[in-house]
Structures are given as C-alpha cells and as structure tokens.
Amino acid sequence: xxxxxxxxxxxxxxxxLADALERYVSSEATxxxxxxxSLGDAEKVRKLVVGSGFRNVRIRLDIDMVxxxxxxxxxxxxxxxxxxxxxxxxVDANAWAALLEDFxxxxxxxxxxxxxxxxxxxxLAVAYK
Numbered sequence: 694x695x696x697x698x699x700x701x702x703x704x705x706x707x708x709x710l711a712d713a714l715e716r717y718v719s720s721e722a723t724x725x726x727x728x729x730x731s732l733g734d735a736e737k738v739r740k741l742v743v744g745s746g747f748r749n750v751r752i753r754l755d756i757d758m759v760x761x762x763x764x765x766x767x768x769x770x771x772x773x774x775x776x777x778x779x780x781x782x783x784v785d786a787n788a789w790a791a792l793l794e795d796f797x798x799x800x801x802x803x804x805x806x807x808x809x810x811x812x813x814x815x816x817l818a819v820a821y822k
Contacts (some may be wrong), residue, residue, distance in 0.1 A: 694818065694819050694820075695738070695817070695818040696755070696766065696815050696816070696817045696818075697732045697733060697738055697815060697816050697818075698729055698730045698732075698733055698814070698815050699730070699733040699814040699815060699816060700730055700733040700734075701727055701733075703732040703733075703812075703814035704730070704759075704811065704812065704813040705799075705800070705803065705811050705812070705815070706759055706767065706800060706803065706809070706811040706813070707726065707730065707813070709795075709796050709799040709800050710726060710768060710796060711723050711726045711727055711801070712795075713792045713795045713799075714726055714777070714781075714792070714796050716791075716795060717784060717788045717789075717792040717795070718780050718781055718783075718784055718788070718792070719780055721780060722780035722781065725775070725776055725777055725780070726771075726777065726820060727822065728731050733816070733820075735752050735808070735816050738752060738816055738818050739818070741754055742818050742820050743820075746752075746822055747820035747821060747822050748820065748821055748822070749818075749820060749821045750818060750820040751818070751819050751820070752816050752817070752818045752819075753816070753817045753818075753819075754811055754814065754815075754816060754817075755814065755815045755817045756813075756814050756815075757812070757813055757814075758811065758812055758813070759809075759810065759811055759812075760807070760808065760810045761808055761809045761810075762808040762809075762810050764793065764796055764797050764800060764804065764809050764810075765793055765811050766808070768796060775779045775810070802806075
C-alpha cells in the first residue's frame with residue numbers, strides 16, 4: 694500500500710500556509726511546503742507502482758480531515774517537523790504575526806470552537822507483487 698497527497702489545491706490549509714510563506718518568509722520556503730504534494734497524479738502513481746513490478750494496482754481517492762487546536766499549533770508543528778524551520782527561524786516577530794494573521798483570515802471558515810479543521814485529499818494505491 695502507498696499513500697500520496699493529491700496536489701496542494703485539494704488541501705486548503707496547506708494552500709493558505711504556502712501562500713503565507715511566500716508573502717512573509719521566502720519563495721524557497723514555499724517550494725519546500727509544496728514538495729510533499731508533488732506526486733499527486735493518480736496515473737503517475739499507477740505507472741510508478743506498475744513499473745516497480747506490482748500488479749493488480751487499485752487506486753482510491755481518500756479524503757480526511759486535519760484537525761489542530763489552533764492555527765498557530767498547526768503552523769508551528771508544520772514548521773518544527775520539516776526543513777521549514779530553517780527558513781521560518783529567520784523571520785522577525787512582526788513577520789511571524791503577519792503570517793499568522795494572513796493564515797487565519799484565509800482559513801476563517803475552517804475554524805470552529807475546537808480549533809482548526811480542514812480537508813486533505815490523498816490517493817491510496819494498493820497492489821500485489
């Protein structure tokens with residue numbers, strides 16, 4: 694089994710984060726944020742799996758929810774668990790505050806009493822060798 698995220702546009706929280714990184718951090722940080730979404734084409738995934746000698750390949754669309762207690766927690770975890778930390782650590786407090794405000798404005802409809810929740814889509818490939 695293999696799971697890959699669909700293109701970033703199918704995950705509004707990551708789109709908003711990538712856009713905020715572009716505005717307040719750097720284009721390099723934005724490119725880094727988008728990288729995990731770069732294998733989001735079902736047919737490319739199928740070709741890679743078949744090309745690796747697997748058969749009976751089935752690909753299924755999977756839609757889940759990402760949930761965090763706040764937008765800030767989501768962003769801090771994304772930054773801390775990735776190479777983004779090096780980029781974000783170089784911004785000052787004003788840029789960090791502006792990044793959070795920008796993200797919150799874009800994600801307003803995904804914030805409820807329990808925090809931040811937004812959909813994320815992936816392809817799940819199952820095959821046999």
